[in-house]
Amino acid sequence: MSTGLRIALIASARFPVREPFAGGLEAHIWALARTLTARGHRVGLFAAPGSDPTLDLHELPVHRPKLSAAARADVSMPDPEWMAEHHAYLRLMLDLSENGRRRFDVVHNNSLHYLPIAMASALPLPVVTTLHTPPTAWLESAIQTRRDCPVTFTAVSAHTARAWRPTVPAARVVRNGVDMRTWSQGPGGTYLVWSGRLVPEKGPHLAAEAARKARIPLRLAGPVGDPRYFTEYVEPLLGDGVDYVGHLDRRSLADLVGAARAALVTPCWDEPYGLVVAEALACGTPVGGFDRGALREILTPECGRLAPPGDAAALADLIPEIARLDRRAARDRAERFCSLQVMANQYSALYEELTT
Structure with a gap:
């Protein structure tokens, strides 16, 4: 070439x-x-x-x-x-x-x-x-x-x-x-992570609801793209293990995702791709998400699970199963596919x- x-x-x-x-x-x-x-x-x-x-x-x-x-x-x-x-x-x-x-x-x-x-x-x-x-x-x-x-x-x-x-x-x-060097495989941990723009179509409030139901801490990261939505839907769910950690650079975000037990991806629209899914897999972090748009293309049963769109309770029920998935399988999927x-x-x- x-x-x-x-x-x-x-x-x-x-x-x-x-x-x-x-x-x-x-x-x-x-x-x-x-x-x-x-x-x-x-x-x-x-x-x-x-x-x-x-x-x-x-x-x-x-x-x-x-x-x-x-x-x-x-x-x-x-x-x-x-x-x-x-x-x-x-x-x-x-x-x-x-x-x-x-x-x-x-x-x-x-x-x-x-x-x-x-x-x-x-x-x-x-x-x-x-x-x-x-x-x-x-x-x-x-x-x-x-x-x-x-x-x-x-x-x-x-x-x-x-x-x-x-x-x-x-x-x-x-x-x-995604850059497999920056988004390197992490050790996993005890909390869940959600990353992306905090806007209605990305549904971070539903991730918070699922984490609360599963009784597992959640860290939200990303820019607040819609201040009114953040104030009305996200802020009331903060506290008691649900934390907003701000808008992070790549290295800090990769560390956060790599140290997570699982990543939640909660689109309320037909997600055209879902870069945050690829980033999580590259970090070896299995993904739980809503079955909308292209998420089904990226995830396999070895590295993720999908709940019905908008169903935070169903997503919460899947979290223990997702957290047990093999982190090496998630990383392998990212290397081959995205x-x-x-x-x-x-x-x-x-x-x-x-x-x-």
């Missing part, structure tokens, strides 16, 4: 790609950029201001357009944050359409914005877009702007690929990977295919 491709990696303009990560998407892009660079590729990362300066960072121009008072007062004026993000991607895609061929061999879009897809035909180089979410109206519209969309699509799970199939019939599945090297191999092969 040849090396030295010039890759434009497009991230979200909403959150910086740096530790502690705002979510799984930022963690994924950071790891992908570093791994591809280590393999000899030249990776230019287009990301929000404040992203990791050790990467070849090109800050997305998220400056607000200078709108007249009349434009701002017009009934068509969208939310200012939406307008700023739109302006950033519009400027980026116009720039790549003008000089992208001189600078890059391939563009890999990991943003959730419609413009990198809608304007892909203006770029004189191949474009890959990874589908990280369930279908959205904006992206479906962008894909349908041309009868033959020039974008090569990947999806982070078979579940996500199936969800997009009416619009994207042939998305390749490339699952997000390691960073497996993911990088697949993306590198795709880039080569599109540029030769």
